[in-house]
Amino acid sequence: VTTEADLYTASDQIVILTPENVDRVLVNSTAAMAVEFYASWCGHCIAFSPVWKSLARDIKEWKPAVDLAAIDCASEANAPVCSRFGVRRYPTLKFFHAYSSDDTVGQVFRAISRDERGLRHNLIDLMETHKDPWPPACPPLETATKAEIDNIFENNNVEHLALIFETTNSYVGREVILDLLHYENLAVRRVLSTEEGLVDKLGVTDFPSCYLYTPSGNFTRLKVQNEARTFYSYALRALPGVMRSGKPTTVMSGIIENTTSDLWRQFNRSFVYMADLESTLYYSMRVEMASHPVIDGENLRSLKQYISVLAKFFPGRTVVRNSLISLDKWLSDQDTELSYSSLKNVLDNTAQVPNAAFPDTEMWLACQGSKPHFRKYPCGMWTLFHVLTVQAKDAAIKDRQEVLQAMRSYVHSFFGCRECATHFEIMAAESMSQVGKQNPPELWLWSRHNQVNNRLAGSLSEDPQFPKIQWPPPELCPSCHGVKANGEHTWNLEKTLTFLHFHFSSERLLSDYLE
Numbered sequence: 232v233t234t235e236a237d238l239y240t241a242s243d244q245i246v247i248l249t250p251e252n253v254d255r256v257l258v259n260s261t262a263a264m265a266v267e268f269y270a271s272w273c274g275h276c277i278a279f280s281p282v283w284k285s286l287a288r289d290i291k292e293w294k295p296a297v298d299l300a301a302i303d304c305a306s307e308a309n310a311p312v313c314s315r316f317g318v319r320r321y322p323t324l325k326f327f328h329a330y331s332s333d334d335t336v337g338q339v340f341r342a343i344s345r346d347e348r349g350l351r352h353n354l355i356d357l358m359e360t361h362k363d364p365w366p367p368a369c370p371p372l373e374t375a376t377k378a379e380i381d382n383i384f385e386n387n388n389v390e391h392l393a394l395i396f397e398t399t400n401s402y403v404g405r406e407v408i409l410d411l412l413h414y415e416n417l418a419v420r421r422v423l424s425t426e427e428g429l430v431d432k433l434g435v436t437d438f439p440s441c442y443l444y445t446p447s448g449n450f451t452r453l454k455v456q457n458e459a460r461t462f463y464s465y466a467l468r469a470l471p472g473v474m475r476s477g478k479p480t481t482v483m484s485g486i487i488e489n490t491t492s493d494l495w496r497q498f499n500r501s502f503v504y505m506a507d508l509e510s511t512l513y514y515s516m517r518v519e520m521a522s523h524p525v526i527d528g529e530n531l532r533s534l535k536q537y538i539s540v541l542a543k544f545f546p547g548r549t550v551v552r553n554s555l556i557s558l559d560k561w562l563s564d565q566d567t568e569l570s571y572s573s574l575k576n577v578l579d580n581t582a583q584v585p586n587a588a589f590p591d592t593e594m595w596l597a598c599q600g601s602k603p604h605f606r607k608y609p610c611g612m613w614t615l616f617h618v619l620t621v622q623a624k625d626a627a628i629k630d631r632q633e634v635l636q637a638m639r640s641y642v643h644s645f646f647g648c649r650e651c652a653t654h655f656e657i658m659a660a661e662s663m664s665q666v667g668k669q670n671p672p673e674l675w676l677w678s679r680h681n682q683v684n685n686r687l688a689g690s691l692s693e694d695p696q697f698p699k700i701q702w703p704p705p706e707l708c709p710s711c712h713g714v715k716a717n718g719e720h721t722w723n724l725e726k727t728l729t730f731l732h733f734h735f736s737s738e739r740l741l742s743d744y745l746e
């Protein structure tokens with residue numbers, strides 16, 4: 232028995248169509264829609280679903296202009312919908328223009344080449360077939376002329392204008408325009424190499440290349456490591472004042488300024504701070520754990536594993552390490568259950584153990600948020616486990632795997648955000664068993680964290696000062712990023728691993744504000 236959610240789930244950034252929502256999604260929508268009609272038993276559809284998912288992740292920022300959907304035609308309930316749109320072969324891809332009427336059956340399309348890149352390009356071509364009305368959230372995709380650029384600041388109240396110079400067969404300009412469509416204080420336009428007035432004025436010789444143009448008529452070339460879509464998008468998002476729309480504009484720089492009523496502590500984004508790791512320990516043991524009056528069974532095992540991994544690998548001050556070791560020892564004697572009050576007692580009394588002290592306050596630094604409800608503990612939790620996986624890098628593989636296992640079971644048993652815990656458990660169940668020497672824990676955690684960043688980009692929990700990007704950005708680790716011959720972005724996993732070992736190493740941890 233199959234269900235409509237067989238190949239896709241709600242977290243795939245794909246709208247799952249049903250008889251109930253199909254009209255709402257496809258008819259008179261302000262966004263264009265690209266729909267995959269599939270049958271969950273069909274081998275081609277199963278093979279194609281990772282491409283559709285990956286495309287959905289890749290163009291998630293294009294959403295208000297064009298969105299992806301899928302419907303399982305193998306489900307009896309959905310059959311009338313598939314028949315209404317004349318679909319008999321699977322998978323069939325259909326494009327629905329914005330503001331389609333209820334008798335529209337959609338336009339069949341294929342990938343120019345049967346991969347994500349080809350599909351993306353084809354979608355852009357289809358978007359451009361919109362006449363009137365143009366999808367309101369879609370910025371202009373056509374090429375700009377010199378006359379238009381000369382007047383652009385009169386008609387647009389933007390701080391930055393980025394011009395992407397490219398040849399006629401290039402999609403880079405349109406891709407970057409769509410990648411940045413959620414961002415304010417920036418307009419992106421594309422200019423063809425044949426637009427001699429502008430090409431000559433700016434002395435452009437490379438295609439593609441990107442120039443920033445200011446209202447005073449000055450221009451500078453955008454410095455990127457590779458002249459390719461992803462590098463332009465990273466660099467433009469990081470420009471001062473460029474901010475996801477609907478979020479307050481504040482200064483963005485390496486050193487962040489205070490925007491909360493709390494005391495703001497300056498920090499450098501390129502470093503990891505011990506204060507965040509200690510605050511995470513404090514919060515997890517003093518606040519999160521406190522909501523479990525009795526800890527037994529699986530939860531007790533999770534707690535023991537968490538503390539045991541911390542006792543082995545937490546690269547903290549000697550007093551904190553001693554308190555973790557003493558707590559680990561105490562826990563190993565607790566067999567069936569313990570009350571939180573007895574645990575609290577031990578935490579309170581670590582001060583009496585010679586040369587030991589458990590962190591006694593929360594003081595966030597690189598995990599501060601621009602508003603009180605942003606960041607802090609979840610940021611600390613990620614950071615703590617990145618540090619622990621790196622600390623364990625030279626240990627036996629069994630011990631390295633145990634670090635991830637400790638995170639998995641801690642999150643499962645205690646992490647207060649239950650939705651987060653469910654998602655994390657799904658990711659862990661899918662792939663954590665493949666972690667080993669060839670597929671090290673540090674890289675697994677890095678890539679899953681990026682998967683979460685991808686899902687949460689633009690969500691309410693995103694701090695506008697700390698947009699959820701695929702991390703590390705090229706400015707932090709140039710060698711982590713590469714491009715294929717066709718301009719598609721790739722991660723250099725070897726260099727990324729080296730970077731993780733450097734960035735999260737205990738030698739680089741900063742102890743500002745601690746003693």
Ligand code: FAD
Binds near residue numbers: 613655693703
């Ligand atoms: P965070 O994502 O918390 O990252 C902290 C720091 O780690 C960043 O500032 C950066 O320096 C570094 N970093 C970023 N990406 C990576 C990476 N790929 N590898 C290594 N370092 C990196 N929130 C939800 O709304 N829904 C969820 O389902 C959800 N699931 C979560 C699951 C877990 C296990 C955790 C720990 C948190 C989860 N959260 C979830 C919270 C969310 O992921 C963020 O932690 C939170 O929104 C704070 O974001 P942040 O800007 O501080 O960056």
